[in-house]
Amino acid sequence: AQSVTQPDIHITVSEGASLELRCNYSYGATPYLFWYVQSPGQGLQLLLKYFSGDTLVQGIKGFEAEFKRSQSSFNLRKPSVHWSDAAEYFCAVVKDYGQNFVFGPGTRLSVLP
Amino acid sequence: NAGVTQTPKFQVLKTGQSMTLQCAQDMNHNSMYWYRQDPGMGLRLIYYSASEGTTDKGEVPNGYNVSRLNKREFSLRLESAAPSQTSVYFCASGGDQTQYFGPGTRLLVL
Numbered sequence: 132a133q134s135v136t137q138p139d140i141h142i143t144v145s146e147g148a149s150l151e152l153r154c155n156y157s158y159g160a161t162p163y164l165f166w167y168v169q170s171p172g173q174g175l176q177l178l179l180k181y182f183s184g185d186t187l188v189q190g191i192k193g194f195e196a197e198f199k200r201s202q203s204s205f206n207l208r209k210p211s212v213h214w215s216d217a218a219e220y221f222c223a224v225v226k227d228y229g230q231n232f233v234f235g236p237g238t239r240l241s242v243l244p
Numbered sequence: 245n246a247g248v249t250q251t252p253k254f255q256v257l258k259t260g261q262s263m264t265l266q267c268a269q270d271m272n273h274n275s276m277y278w279y280r281q282d283p284g285m286g287l288r289l290i291y292y293s294a295s296e297g298t299t300d301k302g303e304v305p306n307g308y309n310v311s312r313l314n315k316r317e318f319s320l321r322l323e324s325a326a327p328s329q330t331s332v333y334f335c336a337s338g339g340d341q342t343q344y345f346g347p348g349t350r351l352l353v354l
Binding site for chain 2: 140163165167173174175176177180182221225231232234235236237
């Protein structure tokens, strides 16, 4: 069965520092990959997605993610974190041409002033 | 263009009461989904509808029923609420292999 792991439950970084959130998936073929962000009390907002092509994808709010097939990973990065980035981040995977997502458990990001 | 809307935003029920959570989308998507979110467990799929007139069980369907009323609307019903159904419920619609989420309904069952 497909699964998505996000090894870090909670990460704290200082404002202005760089950020990397890890995501690993287990699936034989190349799935479609997504990162969503959830601010407190809000729904999930799509940050970026990877279907095929260039393995480095750009998203909204200055985020990017890199797909590494050899490592079954899709890590999210941001060069300089802002206080408003404090939120929970979810990685998700879906099979080719499918619609049903599998979500990771989420990583909560705290930002120190 | 509202995207995905959900009502109500908050609800408190007593054990055994019933209620229906409403969801509507204006993106002309064929597929719609209901998830529940619990601390440390991410999002778990309750039911989904791949197209108007069809519904299928997800990972955690027990205690829930759904109705795909038309292409726009997908409702989730709790016939006899239990404390274990205290959660945040999200509706989503799917298009272009991407899901778009509503703001959620917070449900407390006492």
